[in-house]
Amino acid sequence: MEKAEMRPNKKVVLKDYVTGFVEESNMEVVATDTVQLKVPEGSTAVLLKNLYLSCDPHMRAQMTKNDKRVAMHNFLPGSVISGFGVGKVLDSGHPDFKVGEHVWGVAGWEEYSLITAPESLFKIKYTDVPLSYYTGILGMPGLTAYVGFHEICSPKKGEYVFVSAASGAVGQLVGQFAKLMGCYVVGSTSSDEKIDIYYENVGGSMLDAVLLNMREHGRIAVCGMISQVNLEKPEGVHNLIFLIAKRIEMKGFNVIDHFHRYPQYVETIIPYIRDKKIAYLEDIAEGLDSAPAALAGLFAARNIGKQLVAVADE
């Protein structure tokens, strides 16, 4: 049996469970591990070269010890953290994945990842758009914006839509989806403008302010509450009684329940990207060494647009 090539495999490791705001110093970049550039004999695993890693809000809760608010597994101190990313198949024991293909899905924050359950990966069909887009508009955040707006909010033409964190990965898309279907996008709740739909990314006092401005029979899609995820005790929301007088529907959702909609979403959105009918903004940090600061910056609102990390060229 041929001896497989071994390579160094730089990784971002969680140093300890995080309380309060996540800091760059909560993570460490270690360069001592190596990886074999072949999948184990007889396995159905896939070996990825990671090209882009996505910095997403859900990663904060994964850093807390036994956090029950998290839909994905918790990270372990001393181990590599993980998240959504884009990679290229270097080796494959799985009939559905061929060497040289591009995929997106959950991978380690490292140069090379061995994916033992590759069924969870999405194959990338269109490569005429930037591959980094598959961490955002063509990946999990894009689908989140799409199903959260179109399915959870049940929008109607002419309705008023307010999106919080409107420069983030999801928020920047919701506003554009709303305009494309003929809704009015409201820029700020400090105005007297009344709102039919609120796409909630922030939580806390923002939600309190919006509840005052919602219209009767309004709908709130609860996608995220980024203002709350770093707090030991979340802020109180005081205006929930308006849910009754205004007959408001407030619905939490997680995009992982909607992944079956992804192929349809891509076919819908690719023409808009190609025709430049949708603008999409990225904030790209270069190299794995910059990854901890990029992730911490997400919670300090340092990013403009979708925050991601470019790990390697092809």
Next chain:
Amino acid sequence: MEKAEMRPNKKVVLKDYVTGFVEESNMEVVATDTVQLKVPEGSTAVLLKNLYLSCDPHMRAQMTKNDKRVAMHNFLPGSVISGFGVGKVLDSGHPDFKVGEHVWGVAGWEEYSLITAPESLFKIKYTDVPLSYYTGILGMPGLTAYVGFHEICSPKKGEYVFVSAASGAVGQLVGQFAKLMGCYVVGSTSSDEKIDIYYENVGGSMLDAVLLNMREHGRIAVCGMISQVNLEKPEGVHNLIFLIAKRIEMKGFNVIDHFHRYPQYVETIIPYIRDKKIAYLEDIAEGLDSAPAALAGLFAARNIGKQLVAVADE
């Protein structure tokens, strides 16, 4: 033209706008007014003799100055307060209402009420059950419990249901409706029991506790928040972030949007009452003089079962 008989008309008047908990002393029973026992010539009004008055939580918000949380009009200091009640038609200028018929709907807290828009009244079809039931199980609270549970919660057989304020007018019915359709009714959230459906009558820290115990894809019908309606600044709710991880749907509603369902509801529920398949508990205060204390007692949780006031015999 025949001169109409004049009668004294005792009333419950709001003394001043209320802040904090409503007290008996916020109201005054005045016996100086008189009423003509005929509707004005040529009008389509209806003159009611009030038999029962209902003490309901929504009346608290109507006592606050310019309260935006209220779906009905605000009460005015110096004027008679109003609420749901049961009455008998003494005179009628409306072709749909005949002298001697019984109705329920919104009337003044007084001995006789002139109803100028009688289209909003419901005619009472079944009089073999206590007429007082039309302030509760056969009136607004009954329909509230029914549509709130069956429509807002979308219950499925075998699901776990928790109801707060379960001895109140609405809560005592929701639990029984849930059992009738094969759900499990959970008595307390202090247990480790997980809940699919929460019928919310209380709000505040109760809601926070329940959010921790909800199951994934749980549904919360927001019917009332009685713990909050007397507070100048409502308590904060801290656990809303669980809406996301647990994909919870939380929906405020107001029974006035569902009044078209009332005839169907009565036909459904009357056999259960006659066959004693539903137990229904009332707390009846005697006479208009006891009305202010009865209403204040509702917010001090002094009532067991549906609180109402018996004003007069037929």
